[in-house]
Each structure stands twice: as structure tokens, then as C-alpha cells.
Amino acid sequence: xxxxxxxxRRARLEPLFASARSLADAGTERGQRARERLxxxxxxxxxxxxxxxxxxxxxAPDEAEIAALIRGTPSAQVAHVLLSANVFVAAHRAIAIxxxxxxxxxxxxxxxEPEMAELLLAGAPGAFELVAELSPRAGDRLWAYxxxxxxxxxxxxxxxxxAFHAHGSGFGVAVLEGSHSEAELRALLGALAExxxxxxxxxxxxxxxxxxxxxxxxxxxxxxxxxxxxxELEQRVPRGQLSAGExxxxxxxxxxxxxxxxxxxxxxxxxxxxxEARWLLPPTGRNIHVLATPNPLAALTPYRPLxxxxxxxxxxxxxxxxxxxxxxxxxxxxxxxxxxxxxGPVDRRDV
Amino acid sequence: xxxxxxxxxxxxxxxxxxxxxxxxxxxxxxxxxxAFQREYSPGFARLWASRQSAIESVDDIPGVPCDAFxxxxxxxxxxxxxxxxxxxxxxTSGARGLHAMRVTETYHELAxxxxxxxxxxxxxxxxxxxxxxxxxxxxxxxxGHMMAMFMLDFEQRGAFDVRSPERWLLDDRGVNxxxxxxxxxxxxxxAQTLLVLATSFALVGLLDALQGRTLxxxxxxxxxxxxxxxxxxxxxxxxxxxxxxxxxxxxxxxxIVSEYGMTELTSQLYEATVPGSALERERHGxxxxxxxxxxxxxxxxxxxxxxxxxxxxVGIARIVDLGNVDSxxxxxxxxxxxxxEGGIMLLGRAEGAPARGCSLAIEEFLAxxxx
Numbered sequence: 001x002x003x004x005x006x007x008x009r010r011a012r013l014e015p016l017f018a019s020a021r022s023l024a025d026a027g028t029e030r031g032q033r034a035r036e037r038l039x040x041x042x043x044x045x046x047x048x049x050x051x052x053x054x055x056x057x058x059x060a061p062d063e064a065e066i067a068a069l070i071r072g073t074p075s076a077q078v079a080h081v082l083l084s085a086n087v088f089v090a091a092h093r094a095i096a097i098x099x100x101x102x103x104x105x106x107x108x109x110x111x112x113e114p115e116m117a118e119l120l121l122a123g124a125p126g127a128f129e130l131v132a133e134l135s136p137r138a139g140d141r142l143w144a145y146x147x148x149x150x151x152x153x154x155x156x157x158x159x160x161x162x163a164f165h166a167h168g169s170g171f172g173v174a175v176l177e178g179s180h181s182e183a184e185l186r187a188l189l190g191a192l193a194e195x196x197x198x199x200x201x202x203x204x205x206x207x208x209x210x211x212x213x214x215x216x217x218x219x220x221x222x223x224x225x226x227x228x229x230x231x232e233l234e235q236r237v238p239r240g241q242l243s244a245g246e247x248x249x250x251x252x253x254x255x256x257x258x259x260x261x262x263x264x265x266x267x268x269x270x271x272x273x274x275x276e277a278r279w280l281l282p283p284t285g286r287n288i289h290v291l292a293t294p295n296p297l298a299a300l301t302p303y304r305p306l307x308x309x310x311x312x313x314x315x316x317x318x319x320x321x322x323x324x325x326x327x328x329x330x331x332x333x334x335x336x337x338x339x340x341x342x343x344g345p346v347d348r349r350d351v
Numbered sequence: 352x353x354x355x356x357x358x359x360x361x362x363x364x365x366x367x368x369x370x371x372x373x374x375x376x377x378x379x380x381x382x383x384x385x386a387f388q389r390e391y392s393p394g395f396a397r398l399w400a401s402r403q404s405a406i407e408s409v410d411d412i413p414g415v416p417c418d419a420f421x422x423x424x425x426x427x428x429x430x431x432x433x434x435x436x437x438x439x440x441x442x443t444s445g446a447r448g449l450h451a452m453r454v455t456e457t458y459h460e461l462a463x464x465x466x467x468x469x470x471x472x473x474x475x476x477x478x479x480x481x482x483x484x485x486x487x488x489x490x491x492x493x494x495g496h497m498m499a500m501f502m503l504d505f506e507q508r509g510a511f512d513v514r515s516p517e518r519w520l521l522d523d524r525g526v527n528x529x530x531x532x533x534x535x536x537x538x539x540x541x542a543q544t545l546l547v548l549a550t551s552f553a554l555v556g557l558l559d560a561l562q563g564r565t566l567x568x569x570x571x572x573x574x575x576x577x578x579x580x581x582x583x584x585x586x587x588x589x590x591x592x593x594x595x596x597x598x599x600x601x602x603x604x605x606x607i608v609s610e611y612g613m614t615e616l617t618s619q620l621y622e623a624t625v626p627g628s629a630l631e632r633e634r635h636g637x638x639x640x641x642x643x644x645x646x647x648x649x650x651x652x653x654x655x656x657x658x659x660x661x662x663x664x665v666g667i668a669r670i671v672d673l674g675n676v677d678s679x680x681x682x683x684x685x686x687x688x689x690x691x692e693g694g695i696m697l698l699g700r701a702e703g704a705p706a707r708g709c710s711l712a713i714e715e716f717l718a719x720x721x722x
Contacts, residue, residue, distance in 0.1 A: 247655035
């Protein structure tokens, strides 16, 4: 890519970044309006919306990350974006990728969460076009975010010659090993609680399982501590509204977890602990399953295609091994799961 | 008293209850079995302990979620004492649940007792065939095992090769139409009543194979249909399937009877519709209404609080099955049901937390390799 082409692409991103910055600032009228609108559409508590905007909306991306995003994004005649619901800040990154690909960007927001794209556009008029339906043609590219079911539905409707970048369903995991002081452990679990609580765990980066390379007794202690951290965090950032289906799924998970292991109340959510080395995927709504395993890498292997994000605490070699083992996932530190580097899509599973 | 001695006593008590002895009530037996399971199943003990209030009635017994069968062994006895092991159809990943039985007599007596009541329309000998794959050995499918039991019991002619290919009329190539025609001819020739035991997806396969033609069965034939489609074929509404099957077999719709069973249960429910059957005479059931045997009770409960819902309202089915002495006397399903006169109506499966956005739904996880 020539310097000229790079700079042209970089210039297209700046209005979007400026728009995001003003939304993140609760002191501005735009920032206030964003909070009101997102409160209604997201189902999060007011504190949950504010927490998400403050922690996860990229207001000052690193230039090296932006350069990686621009250079890693293929160009297109027209870039189309199909946005997901729930993780409203993801609209920013998704639109930035499309702007890096083309001057012409068409965005279809989620019907359940149309606000963020509108808010971004209001602060960057003309940067992209909001449309009710996408109609890509040969030579265009489509970046789509959502459930696997949505990806399948989209894939069969695309005309020949449209490049499809599908980012479907997934979940995050955390891996904890090595020895840590009490203070370190508390900080790690506090950071993990924030990763869990953001967006009430509805995002594809949200951790749902923690693998602990430790004796079962220690894993139990960690599970109890994590439950306490989650309960404390809930005092500051209350859980939002859950649907009847979500609440029912939590009931089913709770009772299954009681049968198969131990359950610790974590505010309105739960931390479960396995007595046998079986995976149990908790439903969204701030619930997490703790699994003691002597070999976290082996335990993760069957779930590789589903993993979008993996936080780790342990020796640097563990991080390297996880990066090699999970090429589709973002590997990061505890507390960083919901804010991956702004260097491309949220996960590495572009298919 | 040892665990097995207590279990044996409870099995005998349940069989006596099923035979009509009401010296002990359903509630007495259910609570006694639950207390026994609490003592010998640490998982059930934890589930019991998680309940805030005392467990004093059948409605208070916590249901073991069906998912637990995929994650843990739900049996009070060690594997070495298993006499039957049934696997759930599980998920596409191959993750299967297991229902292990130490005592088979209870299962056989309960299944035959209510099966006879629901399916046999007269005193004549029956000829029984299954639109199902040939029974494996040892049987891993509770449905296949039950079908074989019905063949042996309903034909009233002693032992025979229950795995004979002429009995099992479904394989990788589809439904064996010629075999079914032969079975119909044989039943007519011998003045026997033909009973066809079929899964719903096999019946859809049969309709597809017939392509609108009819395959007339003897006038008093009975067809038992069971099970869902599990993605194996196109899905058809139950009433539409019943009508199409009746039309194809040239029998009345009342002769197509649906069964509801689960690997996790010992007992089954049936529509009380077969003309002349004991169950129809007793309950006068309507299509779509599933009658419970006296030793099983369905409690529709709220999906979140798990409290029983008022009669007539929709809930998810908690099933208390006295036959599950050595596993879980109460099972919590995700099947939506409503209590109506004569039994319960099945309203489909309650979905888990809907997949919103890109967050992985539990159903996707189970289907994609988890669990």
C-alpha cells in the first residue's frame, strides 16, 4: 500500500474517532444523550452503559494499531457492515474496518440495538451510510457480526463475487496458573469480574469458563473469591434487565451445576465449580464456570473454533503457547478481554 | 439396611403400586424415593440443599435437569451393577447422556402395563413391527428396547428372534415398504392385529417414499408414533403428520397414537385415543392430550422460579416418575406443557436463552462440541 493510499484511509477514520470520543465523554450533551439512548436499547443498567462506554469504547487508538488495522484490511468497491446487538461499542471498530476498506461504507444496524451506529453517524456526518437492507454486489465486501445462524442466513443470500467476512458466535475463556500472592490474586479476580460483568456477559468476547491449573481445593477457593468479586462489582455496576429466556436458562444452569459440582452465589449471578473435568457453559448474565485442570491447553483444544478470546495469568510461555494453540482467539491479560487492540476485527476467526 | 436392599424394597413397592395396590400413596413413595436418592447421590443432595424451603410434598422435590445426564452419572449404584444402559440421542458432537438401570423388572413391568393399556385395542394376538433400526446388542436405545419388549409381550407366542430383519423396517436406505406390506398381509392372513411402532422421522420418510400412494393396513391396525425429528428429516406438524399417516395407511386418525417418553425416564405417556383400548375406555382422551400412568406425574412449573403454575397455565414439565428409583425420581425438562382434562398437552420445547448477538448460546455449544 502506498503512503498516499494509507493516508487517504487514515483520514477516513478520523471523523469516526472524533465522534466516538464525544460519545464517551459523559460531560457532553452527546455523551449524555448516548447514555440515555443506549440505556433503553441495551438492557444494561445505567451504570452498565457508562462502564461499557468508559472501558470499551476506543477513544484514542494507538497509531501502530490503527496502521495494522489499515494495512490488514483488504480494499473493496463498497464495504458493507452488518452489526450485532448487545456489544454496542463494537459498532465503532466494525465501521472503522469498513472505512479502511472503502470510501463507500453501508451499515445495517441491529434491529434490537440501532442506537450506536446512529450516534456515531451523527458525530461524523457523511462518513458512512446507514441502510435498512444491505445489497452487496460482486467486488464488494461484507463484514458481518452476530450469531452463527445469522451468518448462515447471510451467506446463502450473497451474490457471487462478494467477499464475506463472518464473525459468528463465540465465547471467551480465562486461564489461571502459576503462583500469585494474595494481593495479585485479588487483583486478577477483580479484573476478571469486570471482563465478565461488561455488557452483562452478552458479548462474544465475554469469559464464560475459567480453567485453573491447581488442586481442586484451591480452585474452589478461587471460585468463592471470584463470586465475592462479582457480588461487589454488582454493587457498583448493577446487572441490567434479563429476558425471561435468559432467566430461565440461568435457573437450569444453576440446578445442573448444583448436581454436578458446587455453586456460589455471585450477586444475581453464579460461579459454578466442576467436581469432574466436564465443561459446563453458563448462560449470559454474569455466570462463570470454574474448572480445575492440570493441562489447560489440552482442555481448550476441543473448543478452539468457538473461542474468541483467552485471558491468561501465568508465565509468558503460557501466553505464547495459548497464541499458538488458539490462532482464532485474542490472547490477553485478565481485565483486557473486552478491549482487544484496535488492529482489526474483535477476533481472529475471519472465515 | 444396605443401599441395594432399600432400593429393592422401593422397586417392589413401586411395582405393587403400578399393579393397583394403594397401601402407599404416590406422594409417600415419591418422597421416600427422593429421600433415598438424597442419601446416596451427592449431586441430588446438593440440589436438595439448595432449596430454601423444606421438601414436604411431591411438588417440592427438585427436578434434576436433563442436562445433568450428559455431564454426570445419574445413578446411585456403581457401573458394575448396571443391567441396562440407555444412551440419550445426545448432540451432534456425540455427547450423550446415560440412564443406567440396576433393576430391569420395574422398567419392564411399568412399560408393559401402560403400553398394553394404551395400545392394545382387543384381546386378539398382535403382530408387531417397528419402523426403527434393528435393535443393537446390548440395547443402547430405550425406545428400541421398549419396542422389542412390546414385540415379545404383545404377540403372546413365547420366545422368538426379536432382532429378525422382518421386524425392524428402517435402515440407511429408508423405510422398508415391502417389509411393511408383508407384515400387513401376514397380520390379515392370521387374523392378528397389526401394531406398527414408529418414530416420527421414520413416518415422514415413509410418506416421502410413498409419494402420495397408499399402503393399506388391516382395518384394526394401530400405529404408535414417538419422538421428534432431531434434524433428521423435514418437520411436520403433529396433527398434519397424524392425518397424512392415517390417510396413507387407510386407517382412522384415532388409530394413530402418540407416545411421549425420554431416555431419562422409566415410564411413558400416551394419548388415550385408540378405540377399544383400556386407556381410551378409562380416559376418553383427545388427540394431543397425553395421559400419565398412575405412577408418574407431570408438574408444569414456571421456567424461572420452578414453582408449579396454576392449573391450565403453560409451564415446563417437571416429571416425577416412581420408576426412577435408582436415578432421579424427578426430572426437570424444558418441554412446555399445559395441564388439561385427561392429561397434559405438549407445546414444544422451551428454548434456552435466545442467542442474542454473537454470544454463544448453550444449545450451540452442546451442538458444536461442548458438553
